[in-house]
Each structure stands twice: as C-alpha cells, then as structure tokens.
Amino acid sequence: MWKPFSVFLLLLLVSRFGAQDTAQPESEQARILTLENAWNQSVQQKDASALRMLLAPDLIYVDYDGTLMNKEEYLASIRSLALHPVRIVNESMNVHFYGMVAVVTGVCRESGVKNGKPYVLLERFTDTWVRRGDNWVAVASQSTLTQH
Amino acid sequence: MGFLAIDESQTGATDSPLQETSWDADISVEVCPMKVRVYIAFLTCASLFAAAQTYGDSAARSNILALEYVWDQAQESRDVRALSAIFDNALVFVDYDGRILTKTEYLERVKSDSSHMEQIVTESMSVLVLGNTAIVVGTYRAKGIENGKPYLRRRRFVDTWMLMGERWVCVAAEATPIPH
Secondary structure, three states: OHHHHHHHHHHHHHHHHHOOOOOOHHHHHHHHHHHHHHHHHHHHOOOHHHHHHHEEEEEEEEOOOOOEEOHHHHHHHHHOOOEEEEEEEEEEEEEEEEOOEEEEEEEEEEEEEEOOEEEEEEEEEEEEEEEEOOEEEEEEEEEEEOOO | OHHHHHHHHHHOOOOOHHHHHHHHHHHHHHHOHHHHHHHHHHHHHHHHHHHHHHHHHHHHHHHHHHHHHHHHHHHHOOOHHHHHHHEEEEEEEEOOOOOEEOHHHHHHHHHHOOOOEEEEEEEEEEEEEEOOEEEEEEEEEEEEEEOOEEEEEEEEEEEEEEEEOOEEEEEEEEEEEOOO
C-alpha cells in the first residue's frame, strides 16, 4: 500500500511544483528539501520505483564506505534484502542555488538492521540536483561518516 | 532518418528490395531536389552541432581535469592564492571525517598545514559534463606526517564545478575514506 502511495505522492509533488514556471527561490528551496525527504522515505520503504524518478540516469553515487555506484547499482542496493532501514532523518540541510543547479549539504541519521544486526549511521552528505525541464533530478550524491 | 522513412513509404512495392532502394534514391533527387538539399543541409548542421558539442564537452573536461591537478599542486605547495581562484566564494567542502568547511576555513587549514601533507596523487578521475555543470568523481592518495606519525590516506571524492562566465569554479567537494 505504501509503495503505490509514495509514487503517487512523488508524481503529485513533481507535477505541482513543475507548474510553477517563475518559482521564487524560497519555493525552489522548499521543493528541493521535500525531494530530499522523499528520497529518505523511498529508501526507508525500499521503494525503488519512486526513487528512480528522483535520480538522473547518469547519477554518481558514493556511499559512506566509499563505494561508487551508478543509478542501477544504487537502486539494486536499496532493494537488497539484507538492508532494512527503520529511520532516516535529515538534519541541518542547506541549499545553495547556482541557476539550474542546487547543491544540498546536510547530516543524515539512519538506523536500521543490516545482515540481521542493528546499525546507526551519522553521515554528512552532499547532493547535487539539476533542473531538467520542470523537474529536479539528483546527478551526484556522496556521504561521509561523521561525528560532528 | 524520418525523411528517408517517408520517401520509402511513397515508393510502393517492388520485386527486389535492392531495386527499390536505388529507385527511391533517384526519385528523391529528381522529384524533390529541394527536399534533398534541406536534408543535406540538416545533416551538415546536425553534424557540425554535434561536433561543436563534443568539442565543447571535451574542452570542458580538459579544463576541469587541469584545474583538479592545479588544486593538487596548490594544496601541496600551500598556494592559497591559486586555490582561492579555483573555488567559488560559497564553496562547501566536506572533509574525510565529515567536518564541513567554508572556503575561508579550508584555505586557512591549507595555509596552516595542520596535517603536514607532503604529497597528494590523484589516481583516477572521470568528468561528467552537464551543460554549465560538471561532476568529477575520482580517488586520490595523500601522504604526510601528523602528530609525528606518517600517514597514507586514500579517499574517493566528488567535486561539483560550475561554469561562471568563462571560468570553471568548484562549488562543492566531498571526500570519503576508502580502503588502501
């Protein structure tokens, strides 16, 4: 039930914001932050279909352990049965706009179960979003473990 | 391709596919010379545009790779002025320990040389050019002496570059530790 709902929510989100041709920076910022949260929800629900819509085909993804993945590899990692994220929350997010490009930095707290063992991660991330037509898509994402 | 497809549909059935192709070509030249000229002009423009695009991306890639090497050298020699020219004032730098630094903080750290970096070597890099934006992903090794002990660190980085005016500047950079 959650998966189709989240896909619908994302479609609604993208089309709603997409209708604003002369969007103000504040609304664009809100839109990017919403997409960041939608990303977390998709990962938490292991909803690769919803997540696919947020990511550019040429996505570059670097995980907290330095693993480099393309879009399909990343989506496969989300679908992995060994990984069960329970809670993913972003904090201290900042968005820098450069025209059709937005760079988001923040801290992500993630907890869950991996290979049957509970885990807690605190990661600093940098995501780069590019506006393509009416939509924003993530072209790069990198996470680094942090204690700060 | 679309133009050829339309012409093929207008030719009608023939016994031999080979004959059909050659007859079709003759008809195109004699009956629709303007169409052919437009098609050739279109092909020429398209190929010139593609070549310019490829050249543009290629030039951008070379430029950015050169800047990445300048960054390494400037960091090694603690040339803060050179580094300052590479970065946007709003640079966001995430270090290997997850600490976030502004441009000023990063330059001060390089200047103070707190990690006593002796050498930084980029092992691999690839550049994805997306119009006025470029993403560089790569790995590097850094060696030096910290607190009297030598270190060798290997990291994977992603740098985001923007074309501002005629100059590429780095707006975001992050490094993640990877095993040796």
